[in-house]
Amino acid sequence: MxxxxxxxxxxxxxxxxxxxxxxxxxxxxxxxxxxxxxxxxxxxxxxxxxxxxxxxxxxxxxxxxxxxxxxxxxxxxxxxxxxxxxxxxxxxxxxDPSSEVFLREQNQAEQWRSRLLRDSDAEAAWFEQFPETERQAFRALVRAARKEQPEDIDDAPVRAGKQSKRLLKWIRESLSEQS
Structure with a gap:
């Protein structure tokens, strides 16, 4: 059946x-x-x-x-x-500042900022990874942020001045646009 x-x-x-x-x-x-x-x-x-x-x-x-x-x-x-x-x-x-994704992106942005402020060759690496960056404005911002930092920046932590914060914001926006 x-x-x-x-x-x-x-x-x-x-x-x-x-x-x-x-x-x-x-x-x-x-x-x-x-x-x-x-x-x-x-x-x-x-x-x-x-x-x-x-x-x-x-x-x-x-x-x-x-x-x-x-x-x-x-x-x-x-x-x-x-x-x-x-x-x-x-x-x-x-x-969300408590999420792992936010913290990872924040750390990556801070590492880029430290690298850009300490090493002049880092700009070339930045432009290689982010070719769409407006070079003149970015270089001016990096230069202004470097002026805020103490002379012996290699040993000292990055000082969070106005230009340094603007640089970090620019880096964060570039990183979020890329991903």
Whole structure:
């Protein structure tokens, strides 16, 4: 006797997901959505989101009633299913000072700044790695930051003056554009 009610194809690998796992995933997506709501507009612009999700985030900032806000967060979680979650998570990690990604990028930027201030050959290495850099403005900034530093900079830590901070900001922006 054949069983006509069960059409099962051995070629297809079906992954069964429990209801609990589905709910946990939705809660995770909602939590990411809540983190998106806490971002400023300029920070949110760096996160890769669709226009629909962007509109939902803008709309949720207008909602003040608790229950409506909760339902809207569920809607944002639903929209997040179609988004590039890894890309969004990476962008959020870059903005979070406690994340490993942020700390790694911060350390890399500080190493570049120290290298540029201590070694004149480092500029050539910078331009090799970042050929799109505006050379004249960058060199002027490095020169101004070097003037702020004490003469025996090889032994002393980098002094965080105004120009040094501007140089670090430039380096951070260049590193984030590259990746």
């Amino acid at each position: 054949s069983d006509h009610n069960h059409d099962y194809n051995d070629d297809q690998d079906i992954e069964w997901v429990s209801k609990t796992q589905m709910k946990q995933e939705m809660h995770r997506l909602q939590a990411i959505g809540e983190r998106l709501l806490t971002l400023r507009a300029d920070q949110l612009a760096t996160v890769p989101t669709s226009e629909t999700l962007q509109a939902a985030i803008d709309e949720s900032r207008r909602i003040t009633q608790n229950e409506a806000r909760r339902r809207h967060l569920q809607y944002i979680g639903k929209l997040m299913r179609d988004e590039d979650i890894d890309g969004i998570q990476l962008a959020l990690d870059r903005l």
